[in-house]
Amino acid sequence: MKRAIMKRPMNSLTGFLARRLARCLALLLLAILCGLGAPSARAAEQVVLQLKWHPQFQFAGYYAADKLGYFAAEGLAVTIRPRQPGPNPVDVVLAGQADFGVSGSAVVLSRLRGRPVVLLAAVFQHAPLVLLTRSEDGILGPSELKGRRIMLGPEREDALLLAMLRNQGLGPDDFIRVPHTFSDTALIDEEVDAVSAYVTNQPFQYRRRGVAVNIINPVGYGFDFYGDTLFTSEALARRRPDLVAAMRRASLKGWRYALDHPEQVIDWLIADYGSTKSRDYLAYEAGMTRRMIMPNLIEIGHVNPARLNWIADVYRAEGLAPPAGRLDGLLFDDLMTPQVRLPDWVRWLGGGLGLLGAASFALLALNRRLKRLVAERTRELERARDRLQYYLDIVDKYVLTSATDLSGRITYVSSAFARATGYDKAELLGRTHGLIRHPDNPDSLYQEMWSTVLAGRSWHREMKNLARDGSTFWVESNIEPTRDHDGTIIGFTAVRIDITDKKRIEELSVTDRLTGLFNRFRLDEVLAREFGRFERYGRPLGVILADVDHFKQINDSLGHGAGDRVLAGLARVLADKVRAADVVGRWGGEEFLILCPETDLEGALMMAGKLRAALGEAAVEGLDLPAGRRLxxxxxxxxxxxxxxxDSLISRADQGLYRAKNEGRDRIRTIEGVGGSGEAAPEPEPV
Structure with missing residues (x-):
């Protein structure tokens, strides 16, 4: 009896525990099944972007990427951190306190000094960093700052200005360096004679205060560095290249939007991101920022390795970087995927030509200034003028320079310019530059040039020119308005650098040697650019893949020489029949790719039909095909x-090509479908 009484509580406890255990197992199983059946949402990557200043239009692209969800679409949750007193962005990122940063060409200097930074994009193609002086002081150039007080930031951030000063003969002991207080009153109250500033916004501040300032721009003295850059640490670039690439994509997409919609982004800066600047200030900054980025001429973020090497050479030459400092690993793309580079002498040549062109233009401008002020200048400036004339004589011999009046009539040409064109100086004077205009240059190019220089701005562009004997030569043109003592534009001065050899080298690097068409490397570049236009503006892009039929049989039976002639012949047909806007190149082996911008399916099929018909009528020199056979x-x-x-676009074209081969060759096929059916669209008759 006693045993039975004790057994019931024990059985009750055991049953209770068994039921609880069964329930827990069921819940656990259900959770596992739910976890397997439902996709898990990927948590956004938390990253920090360290700015170099406070919220303003200088960083509009990053704020736009945040506001429009471009960062979120890449799986990023970005904290945009304005600069605080203390370390600069490079120090902050390398200390692990931020993942990305905005700097300038200081990233080049940092890499030369052995610091592991990686450049992702050069957003500002020109550095906005300048020196400002009071107009009433009459300080117009760097050489006039000897013994003066100059307010500068840290060496790494103002290295561009230090390089310019050293180049103009002012070492550290030749002026009084005042630490920067980032206050406009220092110059206004005559506490300093010059102050480092950003041309994109600070002249506006002085103008609002009624203070006239002179701008000493390093560009005028041969120092055209990159401005704001996006960078990260080498450690992060190597550990998480996917995250770094996502950050770059979203940021550049944000910049494209910001430059196209400045008013909207200004609204966001004021309402959502705490900018304390006025709307007029931000609008002025937006316009100047666009001039620094040059989105209509250069892809946003583009980095020219030759220009980086030239910047590095300047830093070394001016003693700001160690002579043995190297840039290896600076570029993100090179760090991830090393590519074949042009020889060092080509990069040095490109950098040297850029420096010579900028320096020669500066020499011309400085010479005019010295002639106006010679009566007031000291004997030191008179000696400088004599030295300058010596250099101008060199410029006359080797640099293509000319000057015109307001109507475009040539009033001066250098001996080098006359020699390049094949005309005598006397034949050029009084004529216009239309004398050497190349027929490939559209009217819009000259309309853009005139509208820019007549508005008082500089104009820069690579151009084709036509010499007297009909030959073509390429120049890099830099045109500036010429002003009188009242500031009125009275004409224009142009400095041109002959870049014909550079263009030939570029052409060799993007051309298929056998066919003379673009090679795969160049096609990939154009395809990325045109596909980007489709993504941004919705304009259709047609793609045609062409493959020579029975090419292996031709090679085997007639020899590889015959095969080469077939490929060259097909290339000539394709190049002759495509439109001016189309791009054709050798995709690989016997395959050719034709890109047709702003072309729908019907238009692409018609173009393919036109090419097929032309090929059927073509004869290949030296190729004897069996009777009844044609190419x-x-x-x-x-x-x-x-x-x-x-990849998906090319894949569909490739599938269409595969279908054409399987159905008997010598035909056109697409899998785009009609009404989404997936069936091949009707093949057009050849035209």
């Missing part, structure tokens, strides 16, 4: 559509 090719056609990637 043919198969074509696959695709057109961009929403949600596409470059």
């Amino acid at each position: 043919t090719a198969s074509f696959g056609v695709a057109v961009s559509r929403p949600g596409d990637t470059i």
Whole structure:
């Protein structure tokens, strides 16, 4: 009896525990099944972007990327941190207190000094850093600052200005360096004679206060550095290249939007991001920022390795970087995917030519200034003028310079300019530059040039020119308005650098040697650019893949020489028949790629039909085909559509080509479908 009484509580406890255990196991199983059946949401990567100053339009692209969700779309949660007193962005990022930073060409100097920074994008193609002086003091150039008080920031951030000063003969002991207080009153109250500033905004502040200032721009003295850059640490770039690439993509996308919609971004800066600047201030800064970025001429973020090497050479030459300092690992793309580079002498040549052109223009401008002020200058300036004339004589011999009046009539040409064109100086004077205009240059190019210089701004562009004997030569043109003592524009001065050899080298690097068409490397660049236009503006991009039929049989039976002639012949047909806006190149082996911008499916099919018909009528010199045989090719056609990637677009064209081969060759096929059916669209008759 006693045993039975004790057994019931024990059985009750055991049953209770068993039921609880079964319930827990069921819940655990359910959780596992739910976890397997439902995709897990990926948590956004938390990263910090360290700015170099406070919220303003200088950083509009990053704020736009945040506001529009571009960062979020890349899986990033970005904290945009304004600069605080203390370390600069490079120090902050390398200390692990931020993942990305905004700096200037200081990243080049940092890398030369052995600091592991990686450059992702050069957003500002020109550095906005300048020196400002009071107009009433009459200080117009760096050489006039000897013994004066100059307010400068830390060496790394104002290295560009220090390089300019050293180049003009002012070492550290030749002026009084005053630490920067970032206050406009120092110059106004005559506490200093010159102050480092950003041309994108600070002249506006002085103008609002009624203070006239002179701008000493390093560009005028041959120091055209990159401005704001996006960078990260080498450790992060190597550990998480996917995250770094995502940050760059979203940031550049934000910059494109900000430059196209400045008013909207200004609203966000004031309402959402705590900018204390006025709307007029931000609007002025937006306009100047656009001039620094040059989005209509250069892809936003583009970095020229030759220019980086030239900047590095300047830092070394001016003693700001160790002579043995190297840039290896500075560029993110090179760090991830090393590419074949042009020889060092080519990069040195490009940098040297850029320096010579900028320096020669500065010499011309300085010479005019010295002639106006010679009566008031000291004997030191008179000696400087004599030295300057010596250099101008060198410029006359080796640099292509000219000057015109307001109507464009030539009033001066250098001996080098006359020699390059094949005309005598007397033949050029009084004529216009239309005498050497190349027919490939569109009217819009000259309209842009005139509208820019007549508005008082500088104009820079690479141009084709036509010499007297009909030959073509390429120049890098830099045109500046010429002003009288009242500031009125009275004409224009142009400095041109002959870059014909550079263009030839560039052409060799992007051209297929056998066919003379673009090679795969160049096609990839153009494809990325045109696909980007489709993504931004929704303009269709047609893609045609062409493949020579029975090419292996031709090679095997007639020899590889015959095969080469077939490829060269097909290339000539394609190049002759495509439109001016189309791009054709050798994709690989016997495959050719034709890109048709702003072309829908019907237009791409018609173009493929035109090429197929032309090929059927073509004869290849030195190629004897069996009786009844002719040279043919198969074509696959695709057109961009929403949600596409470059790979998916090319893949559809390749599938169309595969279908054409399987159905008997010498035909055009597409899998784009009609009404989304996925069936091949009707093949057009050849035209």
